Each structure stands twice: as C-alpha cells, then as structure tokens.
Amino acid sequence: MSNVIWHETKMTSNNTPSPLVASASSVYPSTVAAWKAFNGTTSDNQDAWASTSGVTDAYVILDYGKEYVIDRVKITSVNGAVTFGTKNFEVFGSNNNTEWTLLSSELNIPVWGKAEAREFIFNKKGNFRYLKLRTWGTYQTVENYVGIGDIQYGSDIDKKLAIKNYVTNKHYSMSDNTIIHLPDNSTKNMILHGIEQGKEIQLDVPFDKHTYINDKPVASVSGKVFTQDIGIINTLNIRENREEKSIVTTWHETKMTSNNTPTPLVASANSIYSSTYDAFMAFNGGANITGDGWAAAIGTTDAYLTLDYGSSREINCVKIQYMNNNDITFAPKNIIISCSSNDNDWKDIGNFTNLSFAQNEIKIFNLQSNISRFLRIRMSMSNGANYIAIGEITFGKRSEKEVK
Structure with missing residues (x-):
C-alpha cells in the first residue's frame, strides 16, 4: 500500500x-x-x-x-x-x-x-x-x-504490519519468519487464557519449564478442580513499520544537433515539413523554444520517427512533450511506440489513443519493458490541423529502489 x-x-x-x-x-x-x-x-x-x-x-x-x-x-x-x-x-x-x-x-x-x-x-x-x-x-x-x-x-x-519487541527495540515480520517473538523478560502477555477466568498464560517459556496444570486436583471441592501456575507474563508491542521505496527514472537523453550527431545516435522520419523541423529536432532537448520540434509535411497526418541509439537500451517509459506553440491542433491524437533490435523486425510496446496536448505539455507513458537499439514513434490523426508535429521525445527506464 x-x-x-x-x-x-x-x-x-x-x-x-x-x-x-x-x-x-x-x-x-x-x-x-x-x-x-x-x-x-x-x-x-x-x-x-x-x-x-x-x-x-x-x-x-x-x-x-x-x-x-x-x-x-x-x-x-x-x-x-x-x-x-x-x-x-x-x-x-x-x-x-x-x-x-x-x-x-x-x-x-x-x-x-x-x-x-x-x-x-x-x-x-x-x-x-x-x-x-x-x-x-x-x-x-x-x-x-x-x-x-x-x-x-x-x-x-x-506500509506493512510488523511487531516490535520494546525490550530489545527490534522488529519482526512475516518476511523473515519472525512474526512471533516473545522474550522471557517482558512484563505482560497479550494472550489471555480464558475470558471468564481473567488469567494470562506465558508463551515464551517452554512447557517443560513450567507446571501449567497441577498434577493433583484441589481437595474438598465438588468435582475435579485443578489450579494453574502462571509465572512471568509477556506482551507484544505492535506498530506499523514503514518500508520506504523510491521510484527512480533514468532518462536516455539525446540532445541531438543533427540527424546523426552526436555519434552514434541517428534520427530519421518518413516525412518532414522542412529542414527546420527535421527528425532530430524531436530529440534535441529544446522543446521549450518556440517552434522547436519535428513536423510532418503538409497533408500528412500519419507519420513516424525512428531513433537509433547505436546500442541497446533498457526502456519501459517514454516522455513526450508538445511544441511551444499555442496552436495545439497539430498535436498527434494517436501514438504507437515500437522497438526493434535490427531496424527490420518491430514489436509494439505502447499504444495510446484519443490524446490531446496543451502548449509545452509533457506526458509520460509506461511501456512494455524491453531492451532495444531502435525505437519508432508512429503518430496519426492530428487534433484538427492538416499535418502533425511534436516537440520532444525521451525514452527512459523506471525502477523501484529501497531506501536503506
């Protein structure tokens, strides 16, 4: 939880x-x-x-x-x-x-x-x-x-439920099979032996160390009545133990300055508006600059970008940012993310539909975990314009780490 x-x-x-x-x-x-x-x-x-x-x-x-x-x-x-x-x-x-x-x-x-x-x-x-x-x-x-x-x-x-021994100040839980731990020097027991009797029983001392039921019945009473020696009694102090974890995202930043720099990165697209909006502009880290990004040719509302990292990367999420442009009709409505190890055999790892973006808005999507060299982003259907555009695309890996 x-x-x-x-x-x-x-x-x-x-x-x-x-x-x-x-x-x-x-x-x-x-x-x-x-x-x-x-x-x-x-x-x-x-x-x-x-x-x-x-x-x-x-x-x-x-x-x-x-x-x-x-x-x-x-x-x-x-x-x-x-x-x-x-x-x-x-x-x-x-x-x-x-x-x-x-x-x-x-x-x-x-x-x-x-x-x-x-x-x-x-x-x-x-x-x-x-x-x-x-x-x-x-x-x-x-x-x-x-x-x-x-x-x-x-x-x-x-959060998880655990038991604290208030004498030794240690915690015990199901995870290490120590959920029951009763020291014999504690002063009260949490388990009652019989509600009507109002008695308590000691759990941490072996049975052969205590005579819990006397061998002989009490004399001069009606029926057989036995007495019980309680001895030292124990208690458990229960609290919530907080297990702290951190979600860490490693973004594979590109900061490209052309379609093939820095080496070994290579960006390409099946359609571009002009050299001003070339493929690498979606991977240059400058989406907050007005007009910075990639755009498809006029009349193209189904196009894709391909990024070659030059070596395999572990990917399970993507961050997509729209351009610094108050005209949001160019934003893609549908996005499919695919991966490949050879630029030939592709596997879809994310499919997102009916999207809309505000100016400069960043959206982060979870992807199927994969290790790939090539990533393809196919965008289709604008939000009203006759071509599509995007500001910045960054792939990454999210992982959960315990804080010690």
Whole structure:
C-alpha cells in the first residue's frame, strides 16, 4: 500500500511555529519573506516568497528542526503574474546546513498558471533536516526577480504490519519468519487464557519449564478442580513499520544537433515539413523554444520517427512533450511506440489513443519493458490541423529502489 505524506509547515513567521526556520538568499520586501513559501496558502500575489529586484538566481531554505524522509516536492506558483515563476530549480538536502546533497534538478519547466501546483519526484530519497530550493531564470526578460507561492516536501511510503519487541527495540515480520517473538523478560502477555477466568498464560517459556496444570486436583471441592501456575507474563508491542521505496527514472537523453550527431545516435522520419523541423529536432532537448520540434509535411497526418541509439537500451517509459506553440491542433491524437533490435523486425510496446496536448505539455507513458537499439514513434490523426508535429521525445527506464 502506497501513501504520500506531505510534511506541512503552515508557518506564520521565519521561525514559527517552532522548531521550523525559514531563510532565503534574497528577499524583495518583507511582505514576501521566506516563510511565505511555507505557510500553506497562496491567497494573492503577496502571499509568496520573492527575491530582490534584479536577482533571478536565488534560494530558500527550510529547517524542519529534525529529519524527515524526503523524495518529492510540490511547488505552487504565485497567485499573480506567472512570468517570474519557477522556470528552473534544484533541490538539495542536508543534515548540518553545510554539506548538501542534490536531490532533483528540473530545467525549462513549462509556463505555470496562477497558483498552479505541480509535484516533482526526486531521483534520490533520504532523511534530511534542511531542504534548499534554488530557482533561477524567468519566462520574460522584463521580469528581474523570481518567486514561489508555496513549497511542500513529502515522501511516498509503503506500509506493512510488523511487531516490535520494546525490550530489545527490534522488529519482526512475516518476511523473515519472525512474526512471533516473545522474550522471557517482558512484563505482560497479550494472550489471555480464558475470558471468564481473567488469567494470562506465558508463551515464551517452554512447557517443560513450567507446571501449567497441577498434577493433583484441589481437595474438598465438588468435582475435579485443578489450579494453574502462571509465572512471568509477556506482551507484544505492535506498530506499523514503514518500508520506504523510491521510484527512480533514468532518462536516455539525446540532445541531438543533427540527424546523426552526436555519434552514434541517428534520427530519421518518413516525412518532414522542412529542414527546420527535421527528425532530430524531436530529440534535441529544446522543446521549450518556440517552434522547436519535428513536423510532418503538409497533408500528412500519419507519420513516424525512428531513433537509433547505436546500442541497446533498457526502456519501459517514454516522455513526450508538445511544441511551444499555442496552436495545439497539430498535436498527434494517436501514438504507437515500437522497438526493434535490427531496424527490420518491430514489436509494439505502447499504444495510446484519443490524446490531446496543451502548449509545452509533457506526458509520460509506461511501456512494455524491453531492451532495444531502435525505437519508432508512429503518430496519426492530428487534433484538427492538416499535418502533425511534436516537440520532444525521451525514452527512459523506471525502477523501484529501497531506501536503506
């Protein structure tokens, strides 16, 4: 069972409630102080943190006062002008406010809406007391500062039932066949022997060490009545043990500069609008630039792109981004992903239909797991235009790792 836990802060100043402390490398006026990024609200354009005018590279730090498991962040944009929103950011974790571990880096994020919340899952997961979020860059040159409406850190935690021995402070579970473990020095037993009798029985001491039922019946009573020696009694302390796992995605980035560079990458298409929208433009990492991407020839609404990695890659997901173009009618409606080891025999590993994209929108699709050298993306039916286009395509591998 999976459960995302957000470590809410709801701050009312830079050091309340205790033990929370917020700080920033730059603050515009006091009305948009560091703690405003951790107060849990975005009521207006002053309910946020913003850097000093002229500073477009700044960071904000949160000290929880104790360690928390962290593997994601939820960022909410300012409830106002979005042109100075979070275009690029990095998140770092630390336990001494000196040595920092990079947890996540996001570049060229699509433009935000007002007070829009987005969740970002980190590549690394761990226990941290201090979290630093650095943001830089704006969406328009007219803006000369950066700002964030709200920041929340959290983690995805798997749960399972386990038993804790409160004397030895150890846990026991079905996974290691130790679900029943009763030390003989505990002070109370969880299992009652008879409801009416109100007695308790000791389970951890072997039966030959205790005379549980006396050999001789009690005299001078009606019928046969036996007594029982209870001795030391035991207890179990049951709690929920949280098994923490991290979902890690490795993206096979290409950043191509032509149809066959860098070596050994090769991109091709069965149709192109012009050399300005050649095949490699879907694999160059620049979809956030206006007009950057691949497009098919006019009148072509069924076309495909092929990517040759030059060597086999493990693939089980794909990230597809539409162009930075407010005309979304060119976006493909149907997409089929195929793989091959020889560019001749192809196998479909993903089929997605009735799609629509917003400007710069990124969609991530799970694929059948495979190890292949060649990937083909067939796109058919636009959303109204007489040809199809796409901004960026990146293949990757998702895996689950336990955090120790």
